[in-house]
Every structure is written in structure tokens, then in C-alpha cells.
């Protein structure tokens with residue numbers, strides 16, 4: 169991929185961009201294998217499947233832009249080491265529609281004279297612009313503001329922006345009142361009638377609300393869910409427990425006849441989206457359910473080999489899927505998984521180091537098949553999916 173911002177030294181985010189893509193992919197896959205084996209994981213029986221490649225450009229479904237510059241000419245991108253804005257609205261990682269939308273958002277911001285937030289002076293209103301695009305090119309836009317002062321003006325002028333961007337379905341304002349380096353705050357005001365974006369992935373109509381997690385690369389996420397669904401088909405479990413389920417990507421790909429699937433996720437907003445997808449798919453509670461809660465606190469649902477009576481209908485899950493944040497599962501949940509009644513486990517991770525730590529706390533599980541999926545080309549990041557069985 170050629171990137172003008174990189175070539176001009178304006179952006180250094182894509183640290184591997186100068187390597188041929190095939191080499192990036194092979195190096196990442198080798199790196200994951202090495203971390204797992206160096207950490208002492210029992211990888212003797214592990215068969216690695218071909219890594220999943222991504223498109224080299226136009227693959228990112230979300231843009232998280234820092235707003236800087238002036239009222240008349242806002243920059244949407246990053247800050248340089250001196251705190252000045254670097255405009256990256258034509259970044260080739262994004263789908264073309266994202267670049268076009270950012271262009272219109274910058275124009276809208278200038279017309280409304282929204283003052284970009286200045287980190288050094290702690291002055292201004294507009295901090296970030298967050299944009300997500302669905303596979304059908306529908307857009308969800310979030311303005312991150314310091315206060316409520318400009319909300320009414322944005323609301324009143326929204327028709328102008330919607331006229332320029334007909335695919336703009338969801339618009340919200342997030343309030344990040346504090347002067348600290350975090351992307352968004354806890355308050356979200358939705359300005360449009362529609363409050364969620366339809367993210368069709370394979371045959372599953374996922375519903376994404378403003379603050380719910382969604383995998384960055386829709387095409388590779390589709391491959392990840394297909395991989396997990398293929399494993400589930402081979403196992404043919406009666407009960408699946410999907411911990412850290414987000415808006416239900418894994419769970420909803422595993423629904424099947426004579427099977428009950430339960431998803432657990434801490435974000436109530438994501439669970440709401442998952443339940444909407446269930447309704448949209450015409451599925452009943454006997455088939456799939458979602459609960460808002462902490463994954464570790466839900467560990468009782470796993471049952472144990474000696475007393476497997478903890479799942480909703482009196483039996484334990486026989487397949488567990490986990491897809492935790494970068495920090496991993498932690499010792500408590502890993503120990504519980506080690507002792508539970510399930511015979512199969514799928515672990516999808518974006519961090520081989522925390523994965524290796526968790527595996528060390530689950531000595532009764534043995535990885536048997538694995539795949540590296542390149543969610544993040546040109547960077548050192550990746551996703552790795554493992555199928556584990558009892559050792």
C-alpha cells in the first residue's frame with residue numbers, strides 16, 4: 169500500500185508499511201507461534217491453518233480522528249509531537265466512503281464554527297470525530313465534545329449534513345468533559361431517530377450502537393466468525409456459552425437446531441444490540457439469549473466436571489467461546505475454565521502474551537487448531553483464534 173502521509177513523514181502509525189504484505193503476514197503468524205511456544209504452552213498437537221489475509225487498503229470500518237487546527241480549517245487525524253493537528257482524512261486504510269464523509273464533516277464543522285479543542289490550552293469544544301461504516305456503506309457519526317454548548321446547533325443543522333451525506337444513518341454527541349487523553353466520555357446523546365447501525369456480517373445482521381465494541385476489519389471479522397462457526401459445526405455442541413460476546417458476533421454464528429447459545433457481555437448497550445439481532449433473525453429464547461454482566465462473575469454458568477448443573481436449563485455448556493479484551497481472561501476465570509465441564513473451548517485473542525498467560529492457568533486444555541487473522545495490516549497487531557480440547 170502506498171501512503172502519502174507515511175512517505176511525507178506525517179504519520180508513523182503503520183509501522184510495517186514498507187514490508188511486502190506477504191512478509192508482514194508470515195512474520196505475524198511466526199511471532200504468534202513463537203510467543204505461545206516460548207511461554208511454555210503445550211502446542212505439540214497444534215495444527216496451524218493458513219493465516220487469513222486482509223485487503224491491503226480500504227479495510228478499516230472505523231475512523232477515530234482527533235480534531236485540531238482552526239475553526240475555518242479543522243484537521244481530522246492525529247496530533248504531531250508538538251500537539252499540532254495532522255490531517256489524515258484521506259488515509260488509505262479507510263474505505264473511500266469514510267474519506268468522503270470526513271470531508272463533509274470537516275466542512276460542517278467549519279460552517280458551524282465549532283472550535284477544535286486545543287489540548288495545550290485546554291480550550292475549544294470539538295475533540296474527536298468517530299465514524300463507523302457498515303458493509304452496506306451506511307454511516308454512524310459521533311462528535312466528541314467538551315460540553316453541551318454546541319449540541320443544539322449541531323442538532324438544528326443536522327439536515328444540512330444529512331443532505332450532503334445521504335448514507336448517514338446515526339449521529340450522536342459524546343460528552344468528554346475532562347481534560348485527559350481519553351477518546352470518549354460516559355454520556356452519549358443520540359441526535360437521529362435511528363440509534364444503531366446494521367453491520368451485516370456473513371448471514372448475521374449485527375446491530376451496533378455508538379459505544380459498543382465492533383471488530384475493526386469487517387471482512388476479516390467475517391472470516392473469524394466463519395472459522396469459529398466451522399469449529400462449532402464439527403463439535404456440534406448442545407450448549408454454547410460465549411463470554412465477552414459484544415454485539416453477538418460469535419454467538420449468532422453458532423445458532424443451530426437443538427442447540428442453545430448464551431452470550432455474556434458487560435456492556436448493556438451491546439447486549440441490547442445483540443437482542444435486536446435475535447429478534448431480527450426470528451430466533452426464540454430456547455435458541456439464543458444474551459445477558460449483561462461481568463464474564464468472571466458469570467463463571468458459575470460454566471458448571472464443573474463434578475457438578476454440571478449451572479446453565480440456564482440445568483446443564484453445563486459443552487462449548488465455551490471467549491474473546492476478551494487485550495488484558496485476557498485473568499487468573500480467576502482461567503482457573504474456572506480449567507475446571508469446568510465443557511469439552512471444547514474456542515479462544516479468540518488480539519494479544520498472544522495474555523493468551524499465553526491464560527493458557528498457563530488452564531493446563532487441562534490443549535490447543536489443537538489455530539489460525540492467525542490479519543485484522544490490522546501494516547501494524548504488528550493481529551487476531552489469533554484457537555480451538556482447544558481437553559488434554
Ligand SMILES: C[S@@+](CC[C@H](N)C(=O)[O-])C[C@H]1O[C@@H](n2cnc3c(N)ncnc32)[C@H](O)[C@@H]1O
Nearest residue numbers: 381412413414417433434435462463491492493
Ligand atoms: C475483544 S471484544 C469482543 C467482542 C465480541 N466477541 C466481538 O467479536 O465483537 C471484548 C468485549 O468484552 C467486553 N468486556 C470487557 N470486559 C468485560 C467483562 N469483565 N465481562 C464481560 N464482558 C467484558 C467488552 O465490552 C467487549 O465487547
